[in-house]
Amino acid sequence: MLSLRVNRKTYNLDVEPETPLLWVIRDTIGLTGTKFGCGMALCGACTVHLNGKPVRSCVTRVSQAVGQEITTIEGLSANAQHPAQIAWREGDVPECGYCQSGQIMAAAALLAKNPNPTDVDIQREITNLCRCGTYLRIRQAIHRAAELAAKP
Amino acid sequence: MKAARGMSRRDFVVTTLAVGGGLALGFSFPKNDAERAALAARLSGRPWESLSGKGDVEVGPWLMIAPDDTVTIRVGQSEMGQGVITSCAKMVAEELECDWAKVRAEYVSVNRHFRENKVYKRLVTTSSSSVRLGRPYLQQAGASARERLMAAAAQTWSVPRSELTVRDGLITHKLTGRTLRYGEVAEKAAAIKLPTEPKIKTPDQYTLLKKPTKLLDTPLKVDGSATYGIDVRLPGMVYAAVKASPVFQGKVRSYNADVVKNRPGVHSVVEFSGEEIEAGIAVVADSYWHARTALDAMPIEWDEGTHGSDSSEEFFRSSRATLDEPGAKVVTRKGDPEAVLKNTSQVVEAIYEVPYLDHTVMEPFNCTAQVTSNRVDIWVGSQDPENAAIDASKVTGVPVENVYLHNCFLGGGFGRRGNQDDVRQAVTIAKQLGGRPVKVTWSREETTRHGYYRPMRVSRFRAALGADGMPVAWTTRVVGMDENYPGDEQVLRGLHKLPYFVPHQLFDYHLRKTHVPTGPWTSVGRSQNEFFLETFVDELAHAAGKDPYEYRRALLEANVEFPFAKGWIDVLGAVREKSAWGQKLPVGTGMGIAIGDSRRLSRTEITICAVVATVSVTQKGEVRVERFDVAMDTGPFLVNPLAAERQVEMQVAMGLAAVLRQEITIEKGRVVQANFDTYPLLRPTEIPEIKVHFVRATDDPIAGMGEEAIGWVAPAVCNAIFAATGKRVRSLPLKNHDLSWT
Numbered sequence: 001m002l003s004l005r006v007n008r009k010t011y012n013l014d015v016e017p018e019t020p021l022l023w024v025i026r027d028t029i030g031l032t033g034t035k036f037g038c039g040m041a042l043c044g045a046c047t048v049h050l051n052g053k054p055v056r057s058c059v060t061r062v063s064q065a066v067g068q069e070i071t072t073i074e075g076l077s078a079n080a081q082h083p084a085q086i087a088w089r090e091g092d093v094p095e096c097g098y099c100q101s102g103q104i105m106a107a108a109a110l111l112a113k114n115p116n117p118t119d120v121d122i123q124r125e126i127t128n129l130c131r132c133g134t135y136l137r138i139r140q141a142i143h144r145a146a147e148l149a150a151k152p
Numbered sequence: 153m154k155a156a157r158g159m160s161r162r163d164f165v166v167t168t169l170a171v172g173g174g175l176a177l178g179f180s181f182p183k184n185d186a187e188r189a190a191l192a193a194r195l196s197g198r199p200w201e202s203l204s205g206k207g208d209v210e211v212g213p214w215l216m217i218a219p220d221d222t223v224t225i226r227v228g229q230s231e232m233g234q235g236v237i238t239s240c241a242k243m244v245a246e247e248l249e250c251d252w253a254k255v256r257a258e259y260v261s262v263n264r265h266f267r268e269n270k271v272y273k274r275l276v277t278t279s280s281s282s283v284r285l286g287r288p289y290l291q292q293a294g295a296s297a298r299e300r301l302m303a304a305a306a307q308t309w310s311v312p313r314s315e316l317t318v319r320d321g322l323i324t325h326k327l328t329g330r331t332l333r334y335g336e337v338a339e340k341a342a343a344i345k346l347p348t349e350p351k352i353k354t355p356d357q358y359t360l361l362k363k364p365t366k367l368l369d370t371p372l373k374v375d376g377s378a379t380y381g382i383d384v385r386l387p388g389m390v391y392a393a394v395k396a397s398p399v400f401q402g403k404v405r406s407y408n409a410d411v412v413k414n415r416p417g418v419h420s421v422v423e424f425s426g427e428e429i430e431a432g433i434a435v436v437a438d439s440y441w442h443a444r445t446a447l448d449a450m451p452i453e454w455d456e457g458t459h460g461s462d463s464s465e466e467f468f469r470s471s472r473a474t475l476d477e478p479g480a481k482v483v484t485r486k487g488d489p490e491a492v493l494k495n496t497s498q499v500v501e502a503i504y505e506v507p508y509l510d511h512t513v514m515e516p517f518n519c520t521a522q523v524t525s526n527r528v529d530i531w532v533g534s535q536d537p538e539n540a541a542i543d544a545s546k547v548t549g550v551p552v553e554n555v556y557l558h559n560c561f562l563g564g565g566f567g568r569r570g571n572q573d574d575v576r577q578a579v580t581i582a583k584q585l586g587g588r589p590v591k592v593t594w595s596r597e598e599t600t601r602h603g604y605y606r607p608m609r610v611s612r613f614r615a616a617l618g619a620d621g622m623p624v625a626w627t628t629r630v631v632g633m634d635e636n637y638p639g640d641e642q643v644l645r646g647l648h649k650l651p652y653f654v655p656h657q658l659f660d661y662h663l664r665k666t667h668v669p670t671g672p673w674t675s676v677g678r679s680q681n682e683f684f685l686e687t688f689v690d691e692l693a694h695a696a697g698k699d700p701y702e703y704r705r706a707l708l709e710a711n712v713e714f715p716f717a718k719g720w721i722d723v724l725g726a727v728r729e730k731s732a733w734g735q736k737l738p739v740g741t742g743m744g745i746a747i748g749d750s751r752r753l754s755r756t757e758i759t760i761c762a763v764v765a766t767v768s769v770t771q772k773g774e775v776r777v778e779r780f781d782v783a784m785d786t787g788p789f790l791v792n793p794l795a796a797e798r799q800v801e802m803q804v805a806m807g808l809a810a811v812l813r814q815e816i817t818i819e820k821g822r823v824v825q826a827n828f829d830t831y832p833l834l835r836p837t838e839i840p841e842i843k844v845h846f847v848r849a850t851d852d853p854i855a856g857m858g859e860e861a862i863g864w865v866a867p868a869v870c871n872a873i874f875a876a877t878g879k880r881v882r883s884l885p886l887k888n889h890d891l892s893w894t
Contacts, residue, residue, distance in 0.1 A: 016416065023441040027391065032383035033376015035563070036440075037514060038596045042828040045514065073376035080375040088374040092366055092794060095233030095802055097373030098514040098563030104374060123837050129828065131514040131564050132233050133805020134798075135839040 002066060007075025017063035022046045024062045025072060033073035033101045044128030047102035048072050054109040073101035076108060084108045087145035095132035103128050107142050116146050194256045195368040197377035200558035203258050209338040211300055213271045214244060214293035217338035221321050223250045226260040230277040230535050231369055232562035234858055235795030238368045242791060243287050246360045247294030247352060250334060251320040257368055262537045262557040275538040278570055279676055280856020283791050284757055291352040299350045304340035305332045355788040364794035381533040381560040382518040382593060390419055392581055392592040393443035395452060396432035396602050399460050399821035400667045403431050405453040412450045417442030424580040430602060434581045440593050456821060459667040464818040467666055468505060471610035471631045480629060480660035483648050487656035492625035496616035500695045504684045505883040507815035509606040509673055510831060515563020516599045519578035522589035523548050528555045533562035535570035543572045547579045567672035571604045597826040604671025605816050608633050609680040613688040621696025625656035632663050641753055642677030647685060648753055651720060653710035668818060674806060675859040682863030686746035690871040700745050701728050716749055716758060719785060719849040723760045726847045727783035731764035741768040742875025746864035750855050759860035760785040760849055767872035773891035777840040777869060780804050782861055786846045787854035796857040800844045807865025809834040813887045
């Protein structure tokens, strides 16, 4: 048995410690907002936060996440009101949407450490892939989220 | 065929003990925010489930009206990011004269479609057809419902219909000032049969269509609640990981299930094969990871069949050789181009080649299926749920009326999710599992290596230029390889009627087959030819010493037989102006132009699109696309300009990824590429500035927006590279070329 904190809840799970965190989140716990894209940390569709830092859960062993606060897209905010989520809705960013949970989690982590990122910061930090090519809208939405977060 | 180890009957014990608050398995998401809940409630994260509630009344098969005037509109097309749910709902709502803020959407029932004589017309989403083909009957459904509601009000008040008006679902009797809401008359309207169907609006009468509309699916895609096929979870569900024969058309020779039977969570090993099913092995387990790791650990021997030494290199070699073979099928012949070519001093000749391409949908392939003796349930994101259900019926022998296909959100489609191979395979596996639902998930590698690829193609163009530099004779020969879908048309598209004026012309082609599965890839067969044609015209312009824009324009103006010449010239002019064509650029930077109209043999509608790429190339040969200007004809209207703009952006990104680095190559009969490292997508740093310019250049409704820009990405980029470096690119992708310059 292994104990995991996900979205502020504790789960006691019967999983092998080497299981990728992604599959524990999706199959065992049943939170499917975190996506499987490549299994090699190449695309970022599986991005979640470990203590607020973005990780690619497809290559993160579940044992590495024990004792840390794991946040998935479902737990990013109480009512999908994280500035990034609001900005994403305002800009109608998603197309197929499959990568967008990961994009938003990556963006939220960036905004947490850098409240006002430049285009260069965004290009350096957000390396998640999007087949529909929504990169320009993502960039605009991150700037908008920074603006929303700065509002009192 | 069942493997050595039979299906275990034990149930899985997944201990997920929630501390403090309990654990909701499945699709829980926070929804106590009023604004967000209101938005989200307009479309379910599980779009196949009906939103129908107490009091909802059907007024025809396409919509329901609730007592509070909420209208639920049913959508037969599949959402994969193109905004089709919103667009289809808008086409109904335009006629219904209801309040758009009270419109919800849900998928039609695929099962009902079969039980009620194909009541939903067409459940396929391809080739930009949703608006082009759906508009008449969706408008009609809205108009018909509106007139039934009006008739119900007229009956209630015993007044003639002609005295009534309606706006936002509120019916008014002008003379008395009385009003009735749709919700109040829906029940009565449901029983009314109209003596004649009302006429539908013409585009000049539209009020809702034409306006940009926010997309109904957006809220579901920012909180994880949009359910893609891969996200489906069912009680008692098992998970399968699969490996199909790496060499297409191979067979399973042997495998050793004993090696994995004692691994954690493993249930069974299942072999699958059948008509249009690549033979392979599935490991079934209590989680995908258990299934996947067991599959990876299991030795499988393949019978590679007759294609185990085939290669794309060889396919290209034989294609080039085929260019000189006799017996090509002639599509167009005008005058005597061979004789003119022989007798003209300036002849330009070029051979172009493009590789196989994969669709690379972001959501790996998957399908969940449950098969019992008299019912089949399928959960999948499908572009063609109608044929998917038919195929499931064929594989199982269960009548299609008892097939229930629950269409999910699609994590990308691009033509890939309309081949039904996922469904045939999953149903074949599920029928060996004694009624248990199984989710079959492909790895990324499996998804890349078992595609239905855009066909590779080789072509040769020759043109004789007159003293003025304009072509007097022109021949095109295309060799299409393994063009299995949809037959010859794929090879001809875009080339069958030359838009440019050339007195002597010949266009013919050869078809050859390989064992590699091919299928429609965004723009279906055209994008290869568009690269050939628009690169060649550029080569002619440069050979003639003329500006590539002016050269095209002159060839269009001279082509009096070409009915769309004026529209082309308008769109070409628009992109020239918006891109500031001809501006002075730094050394190593160039602009490339391309134009086309998405012509097809089988239809009259077109969408004219012209693009300019601004590209810089470092002296080392590193390419950067700086800016992309796209001018697109809208015709008299766009159903949703917001969705249209996004679709164009998608096509630029998808087209660029293909131009820069993508190719599927075959060695030893199998696909070489596997994951995003070997088949790279466009990276965030590589997206150019994209400027979409909508132009009204024609009077008829356009063909569509889903695939009408992608074809010109490649030629525009390559023409820009020539302008920047003097290097002419005649084969793709660019990564195979040395583009360095001094």
